[in-house]
Amino acid sequence: MDFPALLQWIEASRLATTIRESLLLFPLLESIHVIGLSLVFGTIAIIDLRLLGAASSERPFKRMASDVLKWTWAAFALTALTGSLMFITNASVYYHNFYFRSKMLLLILAGINMLSFELTLGRTAHRWDNTRSAPPAGRVVAVLSLAIWISVVFAGRLIGFTTSRAKQAAPAATDTSLEELFHK
Amino acid sequence: MKQFAQWLSTTFLSVFIQNHNSWVIPAIQSIHIVGIAIVLGSVFMIDLRILGWAGMDQTLRQTTRRFGPWLTGALWLMLATGILMVIGEPVRELITFSFWLKMFLVAVGTLIAVIFLGAVRRHEQYWEEIGEKRQAIKWLAVITFLIWACIIILGRLIAYDHVWGAWSPAEKA
Numbered sequence: 001m002d003f004p005a006l007l008q009w010i011e012a013s014r015l016a017t018t019i020r021e022s023l024l025l026f027p028l029l030e031s032i033h034v035i036g037l038s039l040v041f042g043t044i045a046i047i048d049l050r051l052l053g054a055a056s057s058e059r060p061f062k063r064m065a066s067d068v069l070k071w072t073w074a075a076f077a078l079t080a081l082t083g084s085l086m087f088i089t090n091a092s093v094y095y096h097n098f099y100f101r102s103k104m105l106l107l108i109l110a111g112i113n114m115l116s117f118e119l120t121l122g123r124t125a126h127r128w129d130n131t132r133s134a135p136p137a138g139r140v141v142a143v144l145s146l147a148i149w150i151s152v153v154f155a156g157r158l159i160g161f162t163t164s165r166a167k168q169a170a171p172a173a174t175d176t177s178l179e180e181l182f183h184k
Numbered sequence: 185m186k187q188f189a190q191w192l193s194t195t196f197l198s199v200f201i202q203n204h205n206s207w208v209i210p211a212i213q214s215i216h217i218v219g220i221a222i223v224l225g226s227v228f229m230i231d232l233r234i235l236g237w238a239g240m241d242q243t244l245r246q247t248t249r250r251f252g253p254w255l256t257g258a259l260w261l262m263l264a265t266g267i268l269m270v271i272g273e274p275v276r277e278l279i280t281f282s283f284w285l286k287m288f289l290v291a292v293g294t295l296i297a298v299i300f301l302g303a304v305r306r307h308e309q310y311w312e313e314i315g316e317k318r319q320a321i322k323w324l325a326v327i328t329f330l331i332w333a334c335i336i337i338l339g340r341l342i343a344y345d346h347v348w349g350a351w352s353p354a355e356k357a
Contacts, residue, residue, distance in 0.1 A: 027344040031337035034217065038336065041218065042225015056250055059242070067238045071228070153221075154214040161210050 007092040016088040026089065029082045030160075036079030037156070041149050043072040051142035053133025060129045093163050100163075103155035110148045117141040189274035201272030209272055216265040220339070222258035224332050226251040227297070231325040245308045252301045259294060280345040281352045286338035293331045296324075 010016060019025045046068055049055040056064060087094050094100045121128075121138045128135055134142070192198055201208050232238035233247040242250070270277045277283050304311045314321050345352040 023344075024347050027341055027347060028337070031340040034220070034336050034340060035224070035333050038217070038221040038224040039228060041221035042228060045222065045225065046229065055254075063241055067241075068229075071232070071238070150214075150218055153217050154211070157210045157214045157217065161206075 004092060007095055010088050010091045013088065015085075016091070019085060020089045026086065029086050033079055033082040033086065036075045036082060037153065039075035040072055040079055041153065043068050043075065044145060044149055047072075048142040048145050051134040051138045053139075057132040061134070062125050062129050065125075090163065094159065097159055097163055099155045099158040103152055103159065106148055106152045106155060110145065110152065113141055113144050113148060185278055186275075189278045192271060192274040192278075195271065197268075198271045198274065201268070205272070209269070212265050212268050212272065216262060216269065219258045219262040219265060220332075220336060222254055223262065224336070226255035226258070227329060227332050230255075231329050234325040235322055243308075244311055245304055248301055248304045255297060256301075259297075277342060279353050280342050281348045282338045282341040282345050286335055286342070289331055289335050289338065293328065293335060296328055296331070300324075300328075 019029065046056070047065060050057065050059070050061060050064055117138065121135060121141070128138075133139060193202070201212075229239060229251050230247055233240070233242065233244060239247050341347060345354050
């Protein structure tokens with residue numbers, strides 16, 4: 001099976017069809033996706049600001065990381081699950097969408113950024129645990145992390161605007177244009 | 185309200201946003217989402233502290249001092265971007281059931297946050313020990329989180345107001 005056929009097979013699956021044909025499921029998935037990403041970004045920002053010494057700088061880093069990051073991962077799982085369920089409803093359109101591809105690339109970059117930290121400074125955290133901010137490399141990772149995750153949010157929102165799944169589902173009445181208003 | 189929405193859509197700022205809607209509206213919405221992430225993240229950390237599930241090396245007062253300003257700051261950011269979205273798409277926002285239910289819950293959520301942050305600031309000792317004394321405060325933490333989660337759902341449902349059927353004013357129009 002070639003790749004376009006695989007995407008079409010995913011779209012035609014019973015799960016994808018059920019979500020697509022439901023009035024409520026897709027908006028609900030989007031909402032849970034936003035709740036999940038809010039917790040992902042919110043908790044990651046807490047750690048990034050700690051690395052920068054901009055907030056919580058009096059708290060030991062390792063203590064904070066173990067306190068917060070388990071919730072980040074749980075929220076990320078929720079976001080990935082709801083994201084996948086949205087993807088399958090219109091797989092070939094999303095797959096070819098520029099912002100979808102950008103977002104996936106950004107997520108990979110976020111992963112690489114995180115790994116580069118975990119494998120280096122993360123392992124020596126006991127040495128700078130109580131300093132106000134992380135060593136310079138850690139601060140660079142924090143700035144990159146914040147920038148990448150904000151870009152992920154922007155790319156995600158643009159996927160919705162450029163794939164027009166919402167517009168198909170919504171009746172014309174909620175999409176009243178300016179011209180229509182002037183005619184009324 | 186319909187007349188007001190229509191008038192608003194003819195104002196200069198609204199026309200500007202509509203004319204540049206391919207990037208202005210997604211950009212404002214994205215900032216709005218970053219804002220709710222800071223709000224929900226802050227509420228989440230304070231609630232986890234009340235429940236005893238995170239931040240137990242910090243007092244409740246230290247936790248609210250850490251996250252309170254971010255919570256209120258992000259709420260102002262959301263108000264600003266929210267107003268811009270209403271100006272940009274008045275009919276889409278104002279003529280919906282989801283929007284007004286959301287505004288009601290935003291008022292409730294904000295009121296709880298302001299009263300709670302103020303109370304912890306004024307009666308530090310009392311609130312430090314309340315977790316052990318009163319189970320109700322833990323329920324309040326859970327309910328507060330759910331209110332903000334519902335606000336997010338309703339925010340998304342503005343684009344799908346037809347799910348409310350006859351309750352949606354857009355359906356009747």
